[in-house]
Amino acid sequence: MREEKIYDVIIVGGGPAGLTAAIYTGRSKLSTLVIEKEGMGSLYMAHQIDNYPGFPEGISGPELNKLMKKHAMRFGAEFKDAVLFGFDPYEEIKTVKTDKGNFKCKNIIVATGTGKNFGKKLKGEKEFLGMGVSYCATCDGAFTKNRTVSLVGQGEELAQEALFLTKFSKKIQVFVTSQEFNCSEQSLEALKNSDKVEIITGAKLLEIRGSDFVEELSLEIDNEIKTYPTDFVFLYLGTKNNGEMYGEFANLDAQGNIVTGTDLKLNVDGMYAAGDIRSGVLKQVGTAVGDGTIAALEVIKRNLRK
Structure with missing residues (x-):
């Protein structure tokens, strides 16, 4: 069995702050993984940038992004196009959870862009949060004893969370948001071999319904609207706002x-924030680059002390 790679640093966000940090850490010979959503972010959406040094004729956001990424790759930075689910940051070896799997590292730089305290939610998600809606089966699984539960999303994290629930739940409905379940063969085989688990692919969650507690889900499956009774629903869709994502280990402002x-x-030791995600910073490429530099240098210093 191949040993799981432990990166020196994982940078979450592929904008100017994250890419600058990747250039610095990569150049310092630290193994670096950048988790990003390709084609997303304020830099990528900028039609023309005229105030970034070194480009007297201006440059488009996508082109600057491409050059920064190429620069980071020159120094060995790896990239993964993935949806962020969350973190386990408290141990020396930390975990970054995504729809493409869980990744291990010694340091984390959060560079995800402008904060969202009121991120887009599914219908019923906010209303039933803590009343049957959860983002963590390993956190809340003990409450599902002898209940019917549903998980919605994609990836290895979804599979592992569903397998964890087999210790408690009576019935487990796994709704996969694409036609293929992108998880390891071992996890998929284990799920298929459990008489508690039903896997439904090609599912789009439309609404979470109930009275005082979650009672049912409305989903579109193969162009047909279907209703499934459930007592709990665990969401792995990237719909957490920043309070839910970072509030446990970071101080947040009202935005x-x-x-x-x-x-x-x-x-948390070994965890940093850079760029537009930080409170009180000017939303400029230049300031994001400065933040990426500082965060990377802090990681480099911490690595030298180990």
Whole structure:
């Protein structure tokens, strides 16, 4: 069995802050993984940038993004197009959870762009949060004893969470948001061999319904609207707002931006924030690049102390 890679640093976000940090950490010979959503972000959407040094004729956002990414790749940075689900940051070896799997590292730089304290939710998601809606089966699985539960999403994290629930739940409905379940063969085989688990592919969750607690889900499956009774629903869709994503280990302002000191550290050792996600910063490419530089240098210093 191949040993799981442990990166020196994982950078979440492929904008100017994240890419600058990747250039610095890669050049310092730290193994670096950048988790991004390709084609997303304020830089990528900028039609023309005329105030970034070195480009007297201006440059488009996508072109600058492409050049920064190429620069980071020159120094060995790896990239993964994935949806962020969350973190386990408290141990020395930390985990970043995504729809493409869980990734291990020693340091994390959060560079996900402008905060969202009121991110887009599915119909019923906000209303039933804590009343049957959860983002973590391993956190809340004990409450599902002898109940029917549903999981919605994609990837290895979804599969592992569903397998964990087999210890508690009576019936487990796994709704996969594409036609293929992108998880390991071992996880998929284990799910198929469980008489508690039903896997439904090509599912789009439309609404979560209930009275005081979650009672049913409305989904579109193969162009047909269907209703499934359920007592709990665990969501792996990237719909967490910043309070839900970072609030456990970072201080946030009212807009959902992360509050840091000048060293850009969060409340967990080895975790940093950079760029537009930080509270009180100017939303400029130049300031994001500065933040990426500082966060990377903090990671480099921390690595030298180990």
